[in-house]
Amino acid sequence: MARVYNWQIGREMSYWYPEQRPKRQFAAVFDTNKCIACQTCTLACKTTWTSGKGQEYMLWNNVETKPYGFYPLAWDVNLLEKLGAQNWDGQRYAGRTVFEAAQAGERVFGWRPEDIDYAHPNVGEDDCVNGVDKGAHFSGVHNSWFFYLARICNHCTYPACLSSCPRASIYKRPEDGIVVIDQARCRGYQECVKACPYKKTFYNAMTGTSEKCIACFPKIELGMQPQCFVNCIGKIRSAGWISKPEHARPDNPIDFLVHVKKVALPLFPQFGLEPNVYYIPPVNVPRDFLLQMFGPDVDAALETYRNAPKDKDLSGLLTLFGSTEFIVAKWKRADEQVMGYDESGKEIVRVPMREPTHVRQPFDAARNVARTNIS
Amino acid sequence: MKARNSLLMTVGVFLALLAGCAKKAPPVNDSEVKAGFEKTLPTTTDDPVWERAPLHPAKLLLQDMVEPRLMQGSTASVNVQAVSDGQRISFRLSWNDPTADDLPGPGRFGDAVAVQLPALTSPDVPAPQMGEEGKAVEITYWSAVFQAMVNGRKDEIQAIYPRATVDHYPAEAASLKSGSAAQQNMEKRYSPARSLGNPMAGPRKLPVQDLIAEGPGTLRLADKSTSSGTGKRAKDGWTVLLSRPLPKGLQAGSRTQVAFAVWEGSHQEVGARKMRTAWIPLALGASQ
Numbered sequence: 103m104a105r106v107y108n109w110q111i112g113r114e115m116s117y118w119y120p121e122q123r124p125k126r127q128f129a130a131v132f133d134t135n136k137c138i139a140c141q142t143c144t145l146a147c148k149t150t151w152t153s154g155k156g157q158e159y160m161l162w163n164n165v166e167t168k169p170y171g172f173y174p175l176a177w178d179v180n181l182l183e184k185l186g187a188q189n190w191d192g193q194r195y196a197g198r199t200v201f202e203a204a205q206a207g208e209r210v211f212g213w214r215p216e217d218i219d220y221a222h223p224n225v226g227e228d229d230c231v232n233g234v235d236k237g238a239h240f241s242g243v244h245n246s247w248f249f250y251l252a253r254i255c256n257h258c259t260y261p262a263c264l265s266s267c268p269r270a271s272i273y274k275r276p277e278d279g280i281v282v283i284d285q286a287r288c289r290g291y292q293e294c295v296k297a298c299p300y301k302k303t304f305y306n307a308m309t310g311t312s313e314k315c316i317a318c319f320p321k322i323e324l325g326m327q328p329q330c331f332v333n334c335i336g337k338i339r340s341a342g343w344i345s346k347p348e349h350a351r352p353d354n355p356i357d358f359l360v361h362v363k364k365v366a367l368p369l370f371p372q373f374g375l376e377p378n379v380y381y382i383p384p385v386n387v388p389r390d391f392l393l394q395m396f397g398p399d400v401d402a403a404l405e406t407y408r409n410a411p412k413d414k415d416l417s418g419l420l421t422l423f424g425s426t427e428f429i430v431a432k433w434k435r436a437d438e439q440v441m442g443y444d445e446s447g448k449e450i451v452r453v454p455m456r457e458p459t460h461v462r463q464p465f466d467a468a469r470n471v472a473r474t475n476i477s
Numbered sequence: 478m479k480a481r482n483s484l485l486m487t488v489g490v491f492l493a494l495l496a497g498c499a500k501k502a503p504p505v506n507d508s509e510v511k512a513g514f515e516k517t518l519p520t521t522t523d524d525p526v527w528e529r530a531p532l533h534p535a536k537l538l539l540q541d542m543v544e545p546r547l548m549q550g551s552t553a554s555v556n557v558q559a560v561s562d563g564q565r566i567s568f569r570l571s572w573n574d575p576t577a578d579d580l581p582g583p584g585r586f587g588d589a590v591a592v593q594l595p596a597l598t599s600p601d602v603p604a605p606q607m608g609e610e611g612k613a614v615e616i617t618y619w620s621a622v623f624q625a626m627v628n629g630r631k632d633e634i635q636a637i638y639p640r641a642t643v644d645h646y647p648a649e650a651a652s653l654k655s656g657s658a659a660q661q662n663m664e665k666r667y668s669p670a671r672s673l674g675n676p677m678a679g680p681r682k683l684p685v686q687d688l689i690a691e692g693p694g695t696l697r698l699a700d701k702s703t704s705s706g707t708g709k710r711a712k713d714g715w716t717v718l719l720s721r722p723l724p725k726g727l728q729a730g731s732r733t734q735v736a737f738a739v740w741e742g743s744h745q746e747v748g749a750r751k752m753r754t755a756w757i758p759l760a761l762g763a764s765q
Contacts, residue, residue, distance in 0.1 A: 153647050154667025158634055159583075207546030214745070217583045268545060268694050268749050286673040289696070291748035293545060295583065307581040307637055309670035310622075310677030 103201065106260060109347050110371040110397070111195035116202050117374075118209050118265040127279035128257050128317050129344035129356045129378040130331070131366040133423065135385055135407070136338040139165045139228075139250040146333035147254075150318070156308025159220045162315035163330045165252045169391065171227035173253075174219035177301040178370065181213065182394070188372045190398045199374025200262055200299055210266045210297035220304075249384035252338065254330060255302040255315035256369065256377030257281050263314070266297030279378070280317045288312055299373045317341075325444055326427050337424025342431060344378060353432045355419055355442075356380070363416055365406045367396040382407055418455055426451040503558060506531040510735055512559035514762035518567045519560065522709055522716045527569050530558040535737050537752035542606050543693045547750040551741040555590065555754075561761050563729035567720040568592055570737065574714045578742025579621035580637055586742040587622035590708075590717050593736040594759075596689070598726040602734050605756045607690040614736075616688040616696070617704040617721045621742070624684035624708045632679050684708060685719060693749065723761075730763035 105114050106121040147163035164173045172178065181200070182188070188197040203211035228248075257274075261281045264272040271287040272294060274280070283294070283303065288311040294303040295312060303314040318328035326332070327341040342356040350361035359366040359380065366380035383392050383400050385408065392400045410417045418435040422442050428450045430442035435455075442451040465472055510533045519526045535557050539547045555572040570590050578588045595602050596613040608614035626632065634641045648664035665672035671679075676686055676698045685706040687699035704721040727733055734756035740746040 155634060155646060157667065158641065158643055207541065207544060207548045209544050214584050220583060270694060285669040286675050290677050305583045308632065309668055310581065311670040311675060
């Protein structure tokens with residue numbers, strides 16, 4: 103094992119291969135507070151990539167309801183329980199990553215789901231367990247909570263799937279850091295399925311190979327965002343490029359949210375993969391749960407997010423989410439407008455901080471009808 | 478007395494008949510695999526030739542040299558018999574395995590067996606674990622999953638999950654004429670491994686693959702497919718017949734090394750997680 107630096111856990115760690123970062127790294131920010139679990143992203147991905155034979159059960163993109171929703175079953179709690187104590191010493195992770203916890207004979211500490219674990223995505227996750235009495239209403243403190251967690255492959259800097267493959271059939275594209283399985287080379291050993299803590303590689307019984315999210319790289323190569331991003335009706339997602347913390351550029355949207363404002367955090371950074379999908383944590387969830395899921399910066403991130411209305415740059419940048427099919431490589435705010443630019447500096451989108459309000463009269467005199475939608 | 482004699486005679490005749498029906502156990506050779514010369518190679522696992530071909534009980538070891546390793550043993554040994562006609566060599570391999578695993582799926586693995594020979598016959602043999610750089614090994618791999626497909630299991634999800642229902646496959650859209658170029662293109666679009674010709678992807682005509690390796694992790698498909706084989710399931714194990722051309726430089730009367738590997742699917746054995754042998758001497762019988 104080599105020694106590599108993982109900035110998300112604030113220290114060096116063991117990894118199967120030496121540190122080798124791509125020329126640039128695909129990354130994304132998901133705002134969990136905006137997700138309504140409509141699953142449009144899931145279907146956009148499904149129809150684009152996984153409608154073939156052997157892919158029936160596969161959801162490269164899925165949205166699950168936390169804390170009781172999983173795809174596959176118990177993907178996170180299973181590993182959290184097996185991995186042991188996961189304490190943080192300030193910004194430095196004091197526990198073991200999945201690479202450091204690898205048992206004798208293994209490259210990664212992992213577990214393998216059974217086929218049945220994939221069989222019931224979303225079933226029962228949002229159901230009300232008990233009946234609701236007539237006239238029942240809410241008052242006081244709401245002790246129940248949940249939130250929606252949209253998940254794709256994290257295109258990790260230190261992928262466990264890549265590390266675990268004995269045939270080196272998985273590689274990280276040097277040009278964009280997207281992690282892909284070579285479909286000509288894979289022999290379907292499912293070591294990657296066992297190793298990936300996020301369980302985002304899937305075995306295809308018809309092709310005898312494992313498959314995974316490819317971040318819609320044919321679109322990325324054209325400067326466009328992936329299907330699950332552009333089809334998101336809640337506009338919760340933004341795709342782009344992330345720099346190492348010491349090279350963060352405030353005019354890069356991902357860098358601004360992750361490194362400058364630190365409002366978007368990695369999912370389970372303690373696993374040690376340096377995942378590159380960053381989440382703005384949900385605001386109405388117990389702190390301990392969020393601490394376990396997003397690491398020690400979660401309090402500061404929530405504080406920053408709650409203050410977003412007073413922070414014109416932050417709230418301005420969030421309005422760019424879902425505003426264009428193209429990747430916003432740079433951004434700028436000027437007064438009440440926010441602009442997005444492509445790599446060459448060409449403006450690709452301009453949005454107002456606040457959409458203008460148009461009020462229509464409730465009655466349309468010309469047609470002699472009452473309007474039902476007047477906002 | 479007369480009655481007693483007649484009873485003894487009846488028992489005697491019965492025993493003689495039983496002995497005539499029972500297959501002769503082949504002679505055991507513990508020290509090497511001896512491939513006797515046969516003008517015609519057998520095509521089945523119950524050919525009479527296997528009654529005289531010496532049987533080598535090959536002890537299986539854990540693959541615990543390279544990660545991912547197999548840490549807990551499963552199949553203890555594989556019984557090996559071999560015959561050669563001077564051009565090809567056929568192996569009859571049988572081993573105990575109480576569970577028949579021939580269905581693929583997430584977390585499911587098939588039973589399998591493989592024969593490994595040095596690509597070049599030389600006293601300086603490659604490393605027994607998948608060879609080494611510059612010293613390739615040739616592997617003939619049989620899989621129970623492949624065999625089930627060759628035996629007629631359909632190439633569709635219902636063959637694995639009989640109650641599966643699928644709303645729609647784009648390649649089966651009514652607008653696409655079955656078998657047309659457009660329909661086949663659509664099929665390939667959602668099956669990248671198949672469209673790239675990955676040998677793991679079906680459909681398949683053979684239950685075996687010809688593979689070459691120059692060290693762990695380097696396994697690749699041989700340029701030409703020259704092996705054949707068939708596997709039969711008994712109540713408590715598998716019997717597999719594998720036939721392949723002799724490696725370059727090997728002929729009747731010469732010697733080389735051979736190694737075997739067995740995968741027990743229900744024990745999650747796949748790839749490097751396998752039971753395997755060290756090199757075992759292989760002696761080819763001289764032509765008569």
